[in-house]
Amino acid sequence: MREFQLIDRLAARLAARRADTQLTIGDDAAVVAPAPGQVLAITTDTLISGRHFPDDTPAFDIGWKAIAVNLSDLAAMGAAPAWLTVALSTPVLDGPWCDDFVDGALAAIGDAAVDIVGGDTTRGPLSITVTAIGMLPAGAALTRAGAVPGDVVAVTGTLGDAAKGLGLWPARADTGGDPDTAFLLRRLARPQWRNGAAVRALAHAGIDVSDGFGADLGHVLAASGVGARIELAALPASEALRRRAATDEERRDLQWRGGDDYELCLTLPAASVDAARARLDCGLTVVGVIESEPGLRVVDAHGRRCPPFESDAAGWDHFGGRGAV
């Protein structure tokens, strides 16, 4: 298959859904018309085979994840996703592989009003760079800098599943029949982006949990110039993780340091939590409180400080591995 044929094949599957997409794939650039009064959120993320997903990940899951991690970044800003570009580098052009990739990308979009309006296919090592553009009202962006003392810290869904899934990946053939394993592997392979736009008006600050909860919360605290007290035992865990983690210590470590969950960490007034939870379909768990004193105070169920969790909030560094920077 030639590049032009691939582009035609993809373009035929990617007809625009949005009325404000005026020109989609096929010209030098797409043309879109943002709504009056709206500003745009723009983000880009690259996934590289062997680094951001195992080399033997199915094409469907690669397509899913490339889209989901970018829509998660928009969600963390409170933006409603609208347009995507997808740049795919792949060693060989393979029609069925590309179809599966597009299936996964479209499945990650789901029924959201999001158009893939541009792309590029090149021969090279397998990697995908997606750029996502979303809309939100002017002045309403949910940044990392908006946390104020008194806010509660809340997180969607559950934490640590993807990191446990990564640990289970090499032995997945032997554990494929176990529903907990299947759940955890799926959390790794097909992260679900959350509806950040729905809770934008209720929250003060937001970030998505991609590097690890502790690290990502650290970014919010630094940007906002505040501190936080977090109850380790309050971090939400799936039943599957509770059952499959060898020890409570392993589970807590995965919840705190594991990346790739793509849940939202929000800070918001305690009085807004129930309303925010009602606008989401994934749960919203209060795990702590923002304090004026800088720094991160992590306490166990007995109120005792847990220094190892406080000192390791730097998360994942794609070049240097984990550790303080």
Place this chain on the structure above:
Amino acid sequence: MREFQLIDRLAARLAARRADTQLTIGDDAAVVAPAPGQVLAITTDTLISGRHFPDDTPAFDIGWKAIAVNLSDLAAMGAAPAWLTVALSTPVLDGPWCDDFVDGALAAIGDAAVDIVGGDTTRGPLSITVTAIGMLPAGAALTRAGAVPGDVVAVTGTLGDAAKGLGLWPARADTGGDPDTAFLLRRLARPQWRNGAAVRALAHAGIDVSDGFGADLGHVLAASGVGARIELAALPASEALRRRAATDEERRDLQWRGGDDYELCLTLPAASVDAARARLDCGLTVVGVIESEPGLRVVDAHGRRCPPFESDAAGWDHFGGRGAV
């Protein structure tokens, strides 16, 4: 150097120039505010080491080219560039290399009001994916589909230089002192994006010459449902190419089939050519005319048809090499 440090280092050099860039690098997404009444052009292009530039290309030139090829796509739509994201995958993080890369990227932007508002750095094989977003008035996009019979076909700058430069690349150490070689190599390494926005209102259709003039003109003809008659001898050639091409045949072949020139091919009324040329700083040469009869008719200086040029208008296919698709 760690990823976070690199991001800090880059962010410090990429302060926003535009008043409508409300939030730049450092959060989950950038926030920008398009002007009322404007629509956005969005494009993305990936450059892969060894495929889109020689492996031993200096970092400055890689940064330049990654930006320029995307701004060229916006120019072909008649859009004024505004915002960029840059996703860099590199085997090792090297501060001086990254500084040179950013120097090149900023040099390609020049004094245009363009902000790099987002990016991603990952460890992997050297490749760069840039997404470019530009603005233009609603309904004014210069597409490939707007060519009408009677338009002239015009091209900016000169053609074939980059392809000749690529041929000279391996022996560049031996010919570095030759100004023609230096010119041709520079045309390859640092393509100059043209000011498409300045001529948008004068032209009917546009495309940038990245795959080869014949191939790219073919895209315009197909999208517009028209044909064209092109005078081969009218294609603009630099003095350097005239001197360095071994034969007239080689020169014409490079002009017709060589890619990577990133000149604009426009169709416009003959009466608008002088005005369009005056708005550009790179020349604008009429090379033919749009005709209602589909197909491409290429004639030499004596009016004789040149079938080899007519049948090979498919240009460069990144997977399959040159040839019809």
